[in-house]
Amino acid sequence: xxxxxxxxxxxxxxxxxxxxxxxxxxxxxxxxxxxxxxxxxxxxxxxxxxxxxxxxxxxxxxxxxxxxxxxxxxxxxxxxxxxxxxxxxxxxxxxxxxxxxxxxxxxxxxxxxxxxxxxxxxxxxxxxxxxxxxxxxxxxxxxxxxxxxxxxxxxxxxxxxxxxxxxxxxxxxxxxxxxxxxxxxxxxxxxxxxxxxxxxxx
Amino acid sequence: xxxxxxxxxxxxxxxxxxxxxxxxxxxxxxxxxxxxxxxxxxxxxxxxxxxxxxxxxxxxxxxxxxxxxxxxxxxxxxxxxxxxxxxxxxxxxxxxxxxxxxxxxxxxxxxxxxxxxxxxxxxxxxxxxxxxxxxxxxxxxxxxxxxxxxxxxxxxxxxxxxxxxxxxxxxxxxxxxxxxxxxxxxxxxxxxxxxxxxxxxx
Amino acid sequence: xxxxxxxxxxxxxxxxxxxxxxxxxxxxxxxxxxxxxxxxxxxxxxxxxxxxxxxxxxxxxxxxxxxxxxxxxxxxxxxxxxxxxxxxxxxxxxxxxxxxxxxxxxxxxxxxxxxxxxxxxxxxxxxxxxxxxxxxxxxxxxxxxxxxxxxxxxxxxxxxxxxxxxxxxxxxxxxxxxxxxxxxxxxxxxxxxxxxxxxxxx
Amino acid sequence: xxxxxxxxxxxxxxxxxxxxxxxxxxxxxxxxxxxxxxxxxxxxxxxxxxxxxxxxxxxxxxxxxxxxxxxxxxxxxxxxxxxxxxxxxxxxxxxxxxxxxxxxxxxxxxxxxxxxxxxxxxxxxxxxxxxxxxxxxxxxxxxxxxxxxxxxxxxxxxxxxxxxxxxxxxxxxxxxxxxxxxxxxxxxxxxxxxxxxxxxxx
DNA sequence: TATGAATGAGGCTTCATTCAT
DNA sequence: CATGAATGAAGCCTCATTCAT
Numbered sequence: 001x002x003x004x005x006x007x008x009x010x011x012x013x014x015x016x017x018x019x020x021x022x023x024x025x026x027x028x029x030x031x032x033x034x035x036x037x038x039x040x041x042x043x044x045x046x047x048x049x050x051x052x053x054x055x056x057x058x059x060x061x062x063x064x065x066x067x068x069x070x071x072x073x074x075x076x077x078x079x080x081x082x083x084x085x086x087x088x089x090x091x092x093x094x095x096x097x098x099x100x101x102x103x104x105x106x107x108x109x110x111x112x113x114x115x116x117x118x119x120x121x122x123x124x125x126x127x128x129x130x131x132x133x134x135x136x137x138x139x140x141x142x143x144x145x146x147x148x149x150x151x152x153x154x155x156x157x158x159x160x161x162x163x164x165x166x167x168x169x170x171x172x173x174x175x176x177x178x179x180x181x182x183x184x185x186x187x188x189x190x191x192x193x194x195x196x197x198x199x200x201x202x
Numbered sequence: 203x204x205x206x207x208x209x210x211x212x213x214x215x216x217x218x219x220x221x222x223x224x225x226x227x228x229x230x231x232x233x234x235x236x237x238x239x240x241x242x243x244x245x246x247x248x249x250x251x252x253x254x255x256x257x258x259x260x261x262x263x264x265x266x267x268x269x270x271x272x273x274x275x276x277x278x279x280x281x282x283x284x285x286x287x288x289x290x291x292x293x294x295x296x297x298x299x300x301x302x303x304x305x306x307x308x309x310x311x312x313x314x315x316x317x318x319x320x321x322x323x324x325x326x327x328x329x330x331x332x333x334x335x336x337x338x339x340x341x342x343x344x345x346x347x348x349x350x351x352x353x354x355x356x357x358x359x360x361x362x363x364x365x366x367x368x369x370x371x372x373x374x375x376x377x378x379x380x381x382x383x384x385x386x387x388x389x390x391x392x393x394x395x396x397x398x399x400x401x402x403x404x
Numbered sequence: 405x406x407x408x409x410x411x412x413x414x415x416x417x418x419x420x421x422x423x424x425x426x427x428x429x430x431x432x433x434x435x436x437x438x439x440x441x442x443x444x445x446x447x448x449x450x451x452x453x454x455x456x457x458x459x460x461x462x463x464x465x466x467x468x469x470x471x472x473x474x475x476x477x478x479x480x481x482x483x484x485x486x487x488x489x490x491x492x493x494x495x496x497x498x499x500x501x502x503x504x505x506x507x508x509x510x511x512x513x514x515x516x517x518x519x520x521x522x523x524x525x526x527x528x529x530x531x532x533x534x535x536x537x538x539x540x541x542x543x544x545x546x547x548x549x550x551x552x553x554x555x556x557x558x559x560x561x562x563x564x565x566x567x568x569x570x571x572x573x574x575x576x577x578x579x580x581x582x583x584x585x586x587x588x589x590x591x592x593x594x595x596x597x598x599x600x601x602x603x604x605x606x
Numbered sequence: 607x608x609x610x611x612x613x614x615x616x617x618x619x620x621x622x623x624x625x626x627x628x629x630x631x632x633x634x635x636x637x638x639x640x641x642x643x644x645x646x647x648x649x650x651x652x653x654x655x656x657x658x659x660x661x662x663x664x665x666x667x668x669x670x671x672x673x674x675x676x677x678x679x680x681x682x683x684x685x686x687x688x689x690x691x692x693x694x695x696x697x698x699x700x701x702x703x704x705x706x707x708x709x710x711x712x713x714x715x716x717x718x719x720x721x722x723x724x725x726x727x728x729x730x731x732x733x734x735x736x737x738x739x740x741x742x743x744x745x746x747x748x749x750x751x752x753x754x755x756x757x758x759x760x761x762x763x764x765x766x767x768x769x770x771x772x773x774x775x776x777x778x779x780x781x782x783x784x785x786x787x788x789x790x791x792x793x794x795x796x797x798x799x800x801x802x803x804x805x806x807x808x
Numbered sequence: 809t810a811t812g813a814a815t816g817a818g819g820c821t822t823c824a825t826t827c828a829t
Numbered sequence: 830c831a832t833g834a835a836t837g838a839a840g841c842c843t844c845a846t847t848c849a850t
Contacts, residue, residue: 004809026312028230031844044846045810053845108307108374110228124375155392158372158385162364162393165371169363172310173326183360190357191364194396206828206834233819247835249821408830430716432634435823448825449831457824512711512778514632528779559796562776562789566768566797569775573767576714577730587764594761595768598800610813610849637840651814653842815847826836 011049013039015060022060022102027109057109061122064103067096068126072133082140083147087188089133090160094184097168098177104168131157138195147195156195163187213251215241217262224262224304229311234258259311263321266305269298270328274335284342285349289390291335292362296386299370300379306370333359340397349397358397365389415453417443419464426464426506431513461513465526468507471500472530476537486544487551491592493537494564498588501572502581508572535561542599551599560599567591617655619645621666628666628708633715638662663715667725670709673702674732678739688746689753693794695739696766700790703774704783710774737763744801753801762801769793 005013017038021030032053036043050056071092075085097103107123138156141147147156167180167187207215219240223232234255238245252258273294277287299305309325340358343349349358369382369389409417421442425434436457440447454460475496479489501507511527542560545551551560571584571591611619623644627636638659642649656662677698681691703709713729744762747753753762773786773793 007809010809026230028228029312032846033844042811043844044812044848047846048809105310108228108371110231120375151392155389158368158389159361159365159393161371162366162368162389163361164364165367166360166364169310169367170360187357187360187364190353191361191396194393209833212834234821235819243834244836245819246821246823246837250834253821255820411830414830430634432632433716436825437823446832447823448827448833451825452830509714512632512775514635524779555796559793562772562793563765563769563797565775566770566772566793567765568768569771570764570768573714573771574764591761591764591768594757595765595800598797613812616813638842639840647813648815649840650816650842650844654813657842659841811850813847813849815845817844817846819843820841822840823838824836825838826834828834829832 007049010039011059014046014049014056015063018056018060019100019102022106027102027106057106058122060106061120064100064106065122065126067100068093068123068130071096072126072129076133081146082137082144083192085137086134086141086160086192089130089137090164090188091181091184093130093164094167094180097164097171098180101171101177104172131161134160141195145197148197151195159191159194160188163191209251212241213261216248216251216258217265220258220262221302221304224308229304229308259308259321260324262308263324266302266308267324267328269302270295270325270332273298274328274331278335283348284339284346285394287339288336288343288362288394291332291339292366292390293383293386295332295366296369296382299366299373300382303373303379306374333363336362343397347399350399353397361393361396362390365393411453414443415463418450418453418460419467422460422464423504423506426510431506431510461510462526464510465524468504468510469526469530471504472497472527472534475500476530476533480537485550486541486548487596489541490538490545490564490596493534493541494568494592495585495588497534497568498571498584501568501575502584505575505581508576535565538564545599549601552601555599563595563598564592567595613655616645617665620652620655620662621669624662624666625706625708628712633708633712663712663725664728666712667728670706670712671728671732673706674699674729674736677702678732678735682739687752688743688750689798691743692740692747692766692798695736695743696770696794697787697790699736699770700773700786703770703777704786707777707783710778737767740766747801751803754803757801765797765800766794769797 014035017035018030021034021038025034032046033043035056036046046056050059071089075089075092078085078088080088103123107120107127109120134157135153138147138153142149142151142153163184167184170183171177171180216237219237220232223236223240227236234248235245237258238248248258252261273291277291277294280287280290282290305325309322309329311321313321336359337355340349340355344351344353344355365386369386372385373379373382418439421439422434425438425442429438436450437447439460440450450460454463475493479493479496482489482492484492507527511524511531513524515524538561539557542551542557546553546555546557567588571588574587575581575584620641623641624636627640627644631640638652639649641662642652652662656665677695681695681698684691684694686694709729713726713733715725717725740763741759744753744759748755748757748759769790773790776789777783777786
């Protein structure tokens with residue numbers, strides 16, 4: 001019944017199935033059996049493509065890290081105003097989470113026996129890069145007189161991340177990834193308006 | 203040779219151990235065996251105090267819900283200025299999370315058979331009450347001319363929750379609950395300043 | 405709450421509760437916890453009256469054996485016609501089963517670790533006595549020309565036991581002990597009529 | 607080092623082992639561990655073939671029901687005299703019990719959560735069909751003047767079942783299934799002779 | 809590239825039983 | 830005569846993983 005697929009396609013199928021299931025039941029409850037079921041495979045077949053479950057999670061982490069890094073790199077290569085760049089970084093990240101709604105929980109997934117340390121480290125360092133980009137753009141915005149100078153640029157980044165976290169939390173409760181986008185833009189503008197020089201507010 | 207303890211003390215011990223372990227390994231990985239080990243009991247001894255593992259989680263949820271509700275109730279009975287109340291509600295909640303750092307993950311804990319639905323519902327409805335209190339105070343602040351009138355009060359609440367979430371996320375990564383308090387006050391003031399009428403800023 | 409009772413009363417309570425529960429859930433599923441619950445006692449309290457669960461079953465067996473033996477003895481001391489005696493033995497036994505409907509299953513209860521061997525042995529030897537009494541009376545009936553002489557008296561006993569077993573089986577399925585009596589008399593008469601000399605039939 | 611067997615063979619092995627052990631220790635005491643031991647398997651291996659212990663019992667019940675039904679169907683398709691049919695139905699059933707001596711106790715097996723209700727229902731309804739066939743043949747025998755007309759056909763069936771029950775009881779006590787056959791024929795003839803018209807008796 | 813049978817570790821839960829009070 | 834806390838053995842079931850085919 002199962003269409004035999006090439007190894008690389010199967011690997012992608014497995015990662016994709018893992019992400020889907022992780023969102024549905026929570027990353028720690030994903031079993032190799034669930035993955036196999038969804039792909040109409042037998043459970044041991046998974047082990048033809050990944051040597052262990054940890055290996056799957058490592059690949060998932062690599063995949064998600066890459067996506068986060070892509071976002072940062074892409075935006076860095078553009079030459080807009082710093083506040084526009086901030087906007088773009090955040091909205092792109094929200095889209096990434098919408099498309100991979102398991103990301104937040106995977107990021108926090110705890111290791112059995114320390115094996116997931118790599119997973120967290122990988123994603124968290126990409127998130128660190130995103131934060132660094134936000135800080136850099138905030139600093140530029142301050143320098144150009146767009147943002148108030150009396151706020152620490154790290155705190156600006158933290159508040160911006162706060163929007164993301166707040167949206168993510170509500171998404172996890174409502175189970176509706178689309179709301180990230182529909183509410184994100186408005187809240188982001190609102191937050192940014194708090195950083196604007198008084199004269200620029202409106 | 204464990205010291206024999208009274209039932210009510212043991213129940214509390216179990217709940218407390220559950221919260222500790224939940225923070226360390228993540229709520230979904232807590233086993234009755236871990237709880238027993240930490241209390242120097244055999245694993246079946248747990249069942250003299252709780253009829254099932256679900257029963258333990260239900261008690262944990264009740265405990266945490268109560269704490270959240272207490273915070274809301276306590277603050278509602280005071281008669282400060284609305285912006286002061288907002289500050290107090292948030293800081294008290296951060297202290298609660300510092301003392302029970304497993305709370306955020308428990309709130310999102312998912313369960314196989316949906317038996318934890320009660321757990322989530324209970325805590326989430328308490329969080330809903332906290333949000334409602336923030337919205338009410340924000341509305342009062344707008345009415346009294348303390349906050350800008352051009353922001354939706356629900357968005358204000360969302361941004362304030364954003365601070366909490368952002369701090370919680372960093373706490374979960376750094377594993378240091380104390381940072382919630384040390385950073386919370388500053389970020390909260392910063393966030394609130396964005397809501398203040400222009401003339402009141404600074 | 406629990407009225408403190410004298411030891412001998414409690415022993416009887418425990419045996420009685422054991423019999424009730426054995427009928428309801430089957431003898432092998434009776435637990436000391438169930439017995440304690442029914443008597444509003446704590447589980448270990450049972451061990452003040454019986455040194456082990458096996459000890460309870462031994463007492464139950466002694467009690468039931470005694471009842472069966474009483475029936476045999478009582479009927480042997482009477483001086484009726486042998487066919488009347490057979491009738492009386494069977495109907496009395498059916499009443500005994502009606503009053504102790506767990507008896508049949510207890511008789512067949514298998515031992516964990518051979519400890520119930522005593523239980524079975526005790527009851528089964530009483531049943532053996534009942535059978536012996538039936539055989540003796542059947543022989544007398546044949547001698548007196550009441551029963552056909554062409555039937556082995558052991559087979560007569562087996563067929564009579566067949567009525568009992570058949571009724572017991574239906575009782576176990578319908579869960580209605582009263583039906584033993586309401587159907588027993590008619591079936592017994594029918595069965596006996598098959599043993600009667602042709603001329604005596606009707 | 608166990609010989610690896612195909613799934614369908616293993617399923618049958620498990621059912622067969624279950625029946626054997628059920629006769630030896632009683633159906634309620636059968637554990638998945640015992641089944642596995644007998645097959646030189648690890649206990650969880652059972653769960654590759656049956657999703658739960660209840661599932662095993664359901665399969666056992668289906669198997670036994672089928673056998674009982676087969677007996678009824680086979681006999682119904684034959685065209686012998688009604689009293690011959692009765693004889694055949696009973697003797698075939700006794701052979702079935704000889705080959706599956708756990709049947710009687712399984713039929714009465716009770717379950718904690720009522721999940722075995724299906725087990726009992728299934729077998730008991732097959733037994734019901736057997737009884738119905740006996741009643742029908744008894745009625746035909748009465749109509750053809752073979753059996754006495756003054757006996758209720760239902761009572762005839764009950765007495766015939768009595769033979770079976772009586773034999774089963776002795777078999778359970780003696781633990782010797784062969785005695786079902788060696789004694790069954792004689793007792794059955796004896797019982798039937800009681801139903802015969804006086805003139806036909808011999 | 810996959811299947812099919814099986815394992816070993818570990819988790820939840822029940823229950824008879826002990827012992828101090 | 831009884832309670833209250835606790836234990837050890839055992840049972841059901843899940844899951845990652847192995848290995849022969």
